Amino acid sequence: AQSVTQLDSQVPVFEEAPVELRCNYSSSVSVYLFWYVQYPNQGLQLLLKYLSGSTLVESINGFEAEFNKSQTSFHLRKPSVHISDTAEYFCAVSPYGGSNYKLTFGKGTLLTVNP
């Protein structure tokens, strides 16, 4: 079984400030890692994913996450946030193989970007 811990339930920041949303996971098997974003009154959208290869992955809107196997972490970062980044962010894992549909989500981190 897998578990995901998002260490901060809420993160308020000012516009153009850097931000880091923390995610740690626990698993007895190898996993894929994901960040999903949920804007108000919408469903979740895949933001970025780590499947294999380079441990640093990037999204098209400036977010990046780094897989750290020794620390079992997958923290999400952005060097300069915009008002439009205000949303809830979910870290998730799924196991390799036939059960890769079984996404285990963290409880979410609400990022609020203030002017």
Place this chain on the structure above:
Amino acid sequence: DAGVIQSPRHEVTEMGQEVTLRCKPISGHNSLFWYRQTMMRGLELLIYFNNNVPIDDSGMPEDRFSAKMPNASFSTLKIQPSEPRDSAVYFCASSLDRERSYEQYFGPGTRLTVT
């Protein structure tokens, strides 16, 4: 392209009534998921279909819940009888194929309130 479509977006019903939630996955996707989101438990996978066949229903809470997928473009989640503890946001998601079923596209959700 149309995303995952869910109806209704909001449902308010009285305890004991039957509730039916509907989902149309993205055209061409052959995997479909139903999730429930609550503040207490976060996002939980209820059931997973592949090629219209239920593959994993271990997350379905109890016999009051049932899900069907009669064809590739339609699925329902039914609760009968409904109870106040069923109040939650229910999401439907789809993915392109079983191999990449970790990459899921979510609908906007149905907010269910049972009084």
